[in-house]
Structure formats: C-alpha cells, structure tokens
Amino acid sequence: MKLNIAVLPGDGIGPEVTAQAVKVLKAIAMEFNHVFTFNYALVGASAIDKHGTALPQETIDICTKADAVLFGAIGKTAFDLDPDAKIRPEQGLLGIRKALGLHTNIRPIIAYDDLLSKSSLKVRQIKDTNILIYRELTGGIYFGDRSLSEDGNTASDVCTYHRFEIERIAHQAFKAAQSRKRKLALVDKANVLESSRLWRRVVLEIAPQYPDVKVNYLYIDNAAMELIIRPRQFDVILTENMFGDILSEEASVIVGSIGLLASASLGDEHAMFEPIHGAYTKAANKGIANPIASILSAAMLLDHFGLDEEAALVREGVDKSLKLHITTPDLNNKYDNISTTKVGDFIEDFINNPDETNLN
Amino acid sequence: MKLNIAVLPGDGIGPEVTAQAVKVLKAIAMEFNHVFTFNYALVGASAIDKHGTALPQETIDICTKADAVLFGAIGKTAFDLDPDAKIRPEQGLLGIRKALGLHTNIRPIIAYDDLLSKSSLKVRQIKDTNILIYRELTGGIYFGDRSLSEDGNTASDVCTYHRFEIERIAHQAFKAAQSRKRKLALVDKANVLESSRLWRRVVLEIAPQYPDVKVNYLYIDNAAMELIIRPRQFDVILTENMFGDILSEEASVIVGSIGLLASASLGDEHAMFEPIHGAYTKAANKGIANPIASILSAAMLLDHFGLDEEAALVREGVDKSLKLHITTPDLNNKYDNISTTKVGDFIEDFINNPDETNLN
Ligand SMILES: CC(C)[C@H](C(=O)O)[C@@H](O)C(=O)O
Ligand SMILES: CC(C)[C@H](C(=O)O)[C@@H](O)C(=O)O
Numbered sequence: 081m082k083l084n085i086a087v088l089p090g091d092g093i094g095p096e097v098t099a100q101a102v103k104v105l106k107a108i109a110m111e112f113n114h115v116f117t118f119n120y121a122l123v124g125a126s127a128i129d130k131h132g133t134a135l136p137q138e139t140i141d142i143c144t145k146a147d148a149v150l151f152g153a154i155g156k157t158a159f160d161l162d163p164d165a166k167i168r169p170e171q172g173l174l175g176i177r178k179a180l181g182l183h184t185n186i187r188p189i190i191a192y193d194d195l196l197s198k199s200s201l202k203v204r205q206i207k208d209t210n211i212l213i214y215r216e217l218t219g220g221i222y223f224g225d226r227s228l229s230e231d232g233n234t235a236s237d238v239c240t241y242h243r244f245e246i247e248r249i250a251h252q253a254f255k256a257a258q259s260r261k262r263k264l265a266l267v268d269k270a271n272v273l274e275s276s277r278l279w280r281r282v283v284l285e286i287a288p289q290y291p292d293v294k295v296n297y298l299y300i301d302n303a304a305m306e307l308i309i310r311p312r313q314f315d316v317i318l319t320e321n322m323f324g325d326i327l328s329e330e331a332s333v334i335v336g337s338i339g340l341l342a343s344a345s346l347g348d349e350h351a352m353f354e355p356i357h358g359a360y361t362k363a364a365n366k367g368i369a370n371p372i373a374s375i376l377s378a379a380m381l382l383d384h385f386g387l388d389e390e391a392a393l394v395r396e397g398v399d400k401s402l403k404l405h406i407t408t409p410d411l412n413n414k415y416d417n418i419s420t421t422k423v424g425d426f427i428e429d430f431i432n433n434p435d436e437t438n439l440n
Numbered sequence: 441m442k443l444n445i446a447v448l449p450g451d452g453i454g455p456e457v458t459a460q461a462v463k464v465l466k467a468i469a470m471e472f473n474h475v476f477t478f479n480y481a482l483v484g485a486s487a488i489d490k491h492g493t494a495l496p497q498e499t500i501d502i503c504t505k506a507d508a509v510l511f512g513a514i515g516k517t518a519f520d521l522d523p524d525a526k527i528r529p530e531q532g533l534l535g536i537r538k539a540l541g542l543h544t545n546i547r548p549i550i551a552y553d554d555l556l557s558k559s560s561l562k563v564r565q566i567k568d569t570n571i572l573i574y575r576e577l578t579g580g581i582y583f584g585d586r587s588l589s590e591d592g593n594t595a596s597d598v599c600t601y602h603r604f605e606i607e608r609i610a611h612q613a614f615k616a617a618q619s620r621k622r623k624l625a626l627v628d629k630a631n632v633l634e635s636s637r638l639w640r641r642v643v644l645e646i647a648p649q650y651p652d653v654k655v656n657y658l659y660i661d662n663a664a665m666e667l668i669i670r671p672r673q674f675d676v677i678l679t680e681n682m683f684g685d686i687l688s689e690e691a692s693v694i695v696g697s698i699g700l701l702a703s704a705s706l707g708d709e710h711a712m713f714e715p716i717h718g719a720y721t722k723a724a725n726k727g728i729a730n731p732i733a734s735i736l737s738a739a740m741l742l743d744h745f746g747l748d749e750e751a752a753l754v755r756e757g758v759d760k761s762l763k764l765h766i767t768t769p770d771l772n773n774k775y776d777n778i779s780t781t782k783v784g785d786f787i788e789d790f791i792n793n794p795d796e797t798n799l800n
Binding site (some may be wrong): 131155158159162163164168171172200201202205221222224225227228232233234235236237238239240241242244248269270271272273274275277278280281284296297298299300301302304308309322325326327328329330332333340358368 | 443473483515518519521524528530536560561562565573581582584586587588592593595596597598599600601602603604607614628629630631632633634635637638640641644656657658660661662664669682685687688689690692693698718
C-alpha cells in the first residue's frame with residue numbers, strides 16, 4: 081500500500097516521540113513492502129516562532145493532501161499560559177481538527193496486565209479494564225462563539241450542538257459497541273444543560289436501531305467518580321467534546337501513565353493520529369518522554385487502512401517492551417536509564433525480527 | 441445562640457440522612473444550651489408532586505427568613521431523566537442557590553486515616569490528603585442563557601463569567617489558603633475558553649495581594665488526572681461551577697465514599713449546607729444511606745456561626761463512629777447491618793456523653 085503521511089511533530093516532547101512512531105512505521109513499510117512517504121509540517125509554538133501563526137496555510141495544505149496525519153503535541157504548560165496572548169499554540173491543534181473535519185475522536189483505555197502495579201489504583205480495581213472513549217471533537221464549547229466585553233469584565237463561551245453532529249458520532253460509537261461488549265454509556269449533564277438534553281434525545285432515538293447494545297446514562301460528575309471506582313463497568317463511552325477531554329485524561333490513571341494513551345481523530349475525508357498527552361515542555365530533549373502513546377497512535381493509523389497484521393505487530397512490539405520493562409522513567413526505575421529512542425529502537429528491532437527479539 | 445434553620449430534606453435518601461443531621465443538631469443545642477428551631481419545606485420531586493414546581497415560593501420564603509438552610513438531596517438517577525420534561529427536580533436546587541445568592545461552595549476532601557483502605561486508590565497515594573475545593577456556584581454554564589431551536593435540531597448553553605463573580609470567590613479561596621498550607625490551585629481551561637482566561641487574569645491580578653500563597657494553574661483535564669495521582673499536592677482548589685462539580689465528585693474516590701462529603705454554600709446574606717451526594721433513589725427507605733455527609737454538613741453549619749466547640753464535638757463523634765466501624769454498608773461489611781439511623785443514634789449518644797461512648 082502507498083500512504084502519504086503528514087507528520088506534525090509540534091512542540092515540547094512532540095518531535096521526540098513522533099520520531100519513534102515514524103521509525104516504527106518505516107520498519108513496518110519495509111517488512112510488509114508498503115510505500116509510506118512522510119511530509120513534515122510545522123504546528124503550534126514552532127509554527128508561531130517561524131510564521132507568526134500556530135497553523136500556517138502550508139501545514140493545512142500538506143495535511144489535506146495526505147492520506148493521514150501523525151500529530152505530536154502542542155502547547156505550553158498551563159502554568160505558563162498568557163491569558164492575553166492573541167496567538168496560542170493550541171490554535172494549531174484546534175484549527176487542524178476543524179480544517180480536516182475530524183469530528184470523531186477515539187481514545188482506547190486499556191489496563192495492561194504488565195503495568196497493573198504502576199497505576200495509582202488498586203490492581204483489583206483496574207484489572208481487565210478495556211474502554212473505548214468516543215469524544216466528539218469539532219463541536220461544543222470548543223468551537224462555539226466566544227466573547228470578551230470591551231471593558232474586559234465579562235467573558236462568554238457558547239456550547240452549541242447540532243443533531244447531525246451527535247448522530248454521526250453516536251452511530252460510530254454504537255457500531256463499535258456491537259463489535260465489543262455491547263455496552264454504551266452516554267456521559268452528559270442533561271440535568272442542567274440544554275445541549276446535553278439534545279445528546280440524550282438523539283441517543284434515546286438511535287438506541288432502538290442497536291437492540292443488542294445495552295445503553296447506560298451517566299452525568300459527567302458521576303462518571304468521573306465511576307470511572308475510578310468501577311472502571312470495568314464501561315465498554316464504549318460516548319460523550320461531547322469537553323467532557324471527553326476531561327474523562328480521557330482522567331482515565332490515564334487506570335493505565336498507569338498518560339504516556340501510553342493513543343488516539344484517532346476521524347472525519348469524513350481525513351484522519352489524524354495523536355497521543356493524548358501534551359507537549360510537556362519540561363521533559364523535552366531529555367530522552368525521558370514515553371514514545372508508546374505516539375507509537376500506538378501509529379498502530380491506530382495502520383488499523384484505519386485495514387493493515388491489521390501490521391498494526392498487530394506494532395502492538396506486539398509494544399507489549400513486549402512493557403513485559404521486558406524496556407520503558408521510560410514514567411513506568412520504570414529512573415536509574416535504568418532507558419531513553420525515548422531506546423524504546424523506539426526496541427520496537428523497531430522487534431518488527432524487523434519478531435522471533436529474535438523474544439528474550440523471554 | 442438562637443438559630444432558625446430551614447430544613448429541605450428533598451427526595452430519595454435526602455429525608456433519611458437529613459433526619460440524622462437534625463438529630464445531631466438537636467443534641468448539640470441541648471448540650472450547649474442553644475435554641476435551634478427547624479422549619480421544614482418541600483423541594484425537588486416531592487415539591488413537584490405537591491405543587492407542580494420544584495421550588496415553591498413558600499420554600500423560598502422559609503429559606504430567606506432562616507439563618508441557615510440544611511439541604512438533603514434532589515433529583516432522579518441520570519438513567520431516568522426525561523430530556524423533554526419541562527419541570528425537573530434539579531430546578532429546585534439550582535433555583536435555591538440562585539434565590540439565596542449562594543455563590544461560594546466549599547467542599548472539603550479529607551482522607552480519614554481509618555478509611556484509607558476503603559478507597560479505590562492505594563493507601564500511600566491518599567494518606568494525609570486534605571483539600572478544600574472552592575467551587576463558584578451561581579455563575580457559568582449552569583446559569584447562562586440556554587436555547588433549543590424550534591425544529592429541535594440545535595441546542596445551546598452559554599457559559600458567562602463576570603469579573604466580580606470571580607473576584608469574590610477568589611478572595612475567599614486565597615484567605616482560606618492563608619489559614620492552611622498556603623497553596624492555591626486555579627483549575628480552568630484557559631487554553632480554550634474565553635471565560636477561563638478571565639478567571640486566569642483575575643487570579644493573576646489578585647495573587648500579589650496574598651504573597652504568602654503559592655499559586656498553581658492547571659487545566660481541568662490535567663487536574664482530573666493529578667487529583668488521583670498526586671492528591672497531596674493540593675491544598676485549596678479554586679474553580680468555576682461545572683469544573684467544581686466534576687472535580688469534587690471525582691475527589692470522593694480519595695475519601696472512600698461519596699457518602700462522606702459535606703459542603704457549605706455561602707452567599708452574602710444566606711448560607712446553605714448540603715451533602716455532595718444526590719438523591720440516590722434506589723437506596724431510599726432501606727436504611728443503607730450514609731448520613732455522615734449530612735451530619736458533617738451540619739458541622740459546617742455550626743462552623744459558620746462560630747460554634748467551634750460544637751462543630752468539633754460533632755466531628756469527634758463522626759471520627760469515633762468511623763474508628764469503631766459504626767458505618768453504613770458503603771463503608772462496612774453489609775452483613776453488619778448498621779443502619780442510617782444507628783449511625784445517627786451513635787453520634788447523638790456521643791454528643792450527649794462523649795466520655796461514655798468511648799468504647800475504645
Ligand atoms: C491542547 C488542548 C486544546 C487539547 C484539548 O483540550 O482538546 C488536549 O487537551 C487534548 O485532549 O487533545
Ligand atoms: C444535582 C445537580 C444539579 C448538582 C450540580 O451539578 O451542581 C449536583 O451534582 C451538585 O454537585 O450539587
């Protein structure tokens with residue numbers, strides 16, 4: 081298969097982890113006789129430095145022409161944000177989501193047996209947890225009107241949802257549930273928000289088309305608690321943009337490190353793959369960033385094109401690295417000194433020689 | 441002291457747990473020679489049944505005349521919500537918050553030594569956690585304009601904040617931090633929301649007035665993760681309405697049961713005290729509801745009127761009940777059969793005879 085992949089490494093640890101994902105994709109191309117070409121483009125703070133905008137037109141063009149986008153990370157730490165800045169790195173990420181129409185964000189939350197002890201939660205709480213979060217990604221309060229009054233004393237953000245926005249992701253989520261444990265939980269705040277009541281109505285209407293799927297309804301506050309105390313109750317979680325942002329980052333505590341969480345953002349015509357973690361600038365260029373989230377995002381890219389065997393091989397490599405503790409300091413004893421690159425190298429070697437790398 | 445207390449038991453387990461808090465307040469009045477009078481009023485589903493509205497004018501009047509309000513719980517389960525209902529139990533709670541101007545909601549999150557093993561989190565994660573959440577309660581998306589288009593296909597909610605709304609709660613939170621560990625964390629989504637950027641600006645402006653307080657800034661998604669993996673980093677958390685709702689219910693996992701979390705809602709002229717948990721209708725009238733959240737809310741009521749010794753005695757009674765495992769099934773072996781009333785009786789007895797109840 082020929083794939084033209086746009087690579088947007090972004091800021092902070094973005095470039096380091098993305099480099100490992102590219103390395104892994106190159107190994108896959110070699111092993112399976114695919115032709116993957118990689119076109120790099122700037123986004124976020126690095127684009128602002130060079131072009132004065134977080135999302136240059138050139139970057140949009142490269143992404144639009146590509147079969148898929150591999151995204152790194154953007155942004156400053158929350159502590160360093162300047163609320164008065166007119167140009168912000170996040171505009172790069174939000175802009176590309178909108179420009180490519182990436183309305184459906186899929187975030188798998190899987191408790192790996194070899195990492196159970198790394199979680200803040202008790203092992204018996206999390207064992208066998210396997211959740212797929214469907215987060216709506218181009219609507220809601222992220223993309224509604226915003227305003228700041230002239231005197232600077234009043235600020236507003238509007239959360240709007242249209243029926244079609246809810247329908248398209250809801251059908252995807254129901255279908256995913258059908259191929260899994262046939263459970264779907266809608267997370268909303270329908271006891272307060274009009275937009276949440278629309279979500280509720282649409283899901284209640286659609287549900288009968290998927291009679292084999294058991295639907296549950298939770299308020300976001302309650303879901304934030306249930307996710308921790310009874311994570312195994314969840315199969316597919318469907319939710320709006322902001323709630324999905326919160327729940328998926330919270331869910332990283334189940335997996336043991338946010339450095340493990342991958343995601344796919346799908347539109348009708350485009351697809352982007354990115355780790356859930358941010359730019360984590362403090363950790364940049366130290367070789368300590370975990371590349372697994374980016375590598376697993378590459379695996380989701382392979383899934384997307386039906387390259388199942390290829391994706392499975394990448395995941396096997398990841399599993400093996402976890403089993404053998406070839407992991408960065410977020411998951412390992414920091415004195416082991418296993419770097420970002422070393423993890424990438426290990427998985428690359430595994431892909432080249434699945435049998436030989438088996439040190440077990 | 442003479443106190444006129446409005447009691448709004450509400451729905452589900454509300455009446456059962458509130459009855460225990462009233463019992464405890466009566467014991468305190470007896471022991472310390474106070475005159476507490478209790479005036480009951482309807483709210484939520486029970487008010488809808490009788491008056492066709494979740495917040496009858498009579499209830500507002502009783503609350504307005506009272507020195508303080510003791511609130512139980514309202515609402516249906518998320519599962520049972522009818523998105524088309526024009527009248528909903530939650531309007532009672534939101535309405536009373538607005539009518540009394542209760543803009544500052546304070547939610548303590550304390551990991552009790554005797555309950556560490558009940559948490560879903562590892563004991564070493566949570567030991568010594570003591571957080572005070574300041575949640576803005578009468579602004580934001582809870583009280584902004586809402587709309588549903590005529591064709592039912594588009595729904596909107598507006599999140600608006602005014603500078604003065606942020607300032608008044610921020611000063612309270614900074615003052616609280618000064619009397620604690622002198623740390624304040626603002627939780628927002630300033631990388632996306634205009635309203636969050638206003639929060640950020642106001643807190644950056646105010647912070648220099650409290651030079652002894654160390655301020656941190658976190659995005660809500662990140663905070664939802666940090667709360668679980670590093671809860672001890674937090675002292676006072678300051679946040680807007682919706683984020684406070686989510687974070688405080690999530691934080692119940694630290695404490696081991698949401699049945700333990702109390703809150704105070706303060707305005708310029710009125711004050712209300714209520715458990716964080718909801719009506720939990722499935723558990724109603726079974727004697728299994730934990731009354732501690734309501735009893736600790738009564739302790740916060742006593743705090744509010746400077747009745748420090750009285751509040752301390754209530755908390756001692758609660759501590760003792762936890763130490764001796766006189767607790768409802770959420771915290772105990774369910775075969776122990778310790779009912780809601782039994783827990784209330786134990787704490788009442790303790791207040792009457794602090795020395796004799798010491799079975800230790
Ligand atoms: C960087 C930020 C704008 C973004 C979001 O909130 O969507 C991030 O947190 C994410 O989850 O991808
Ligand atoms: C019942 C509901 C409207 C309420 C809220 O969201 O504020 C509750 O969850 C709370 O936290 O007090």
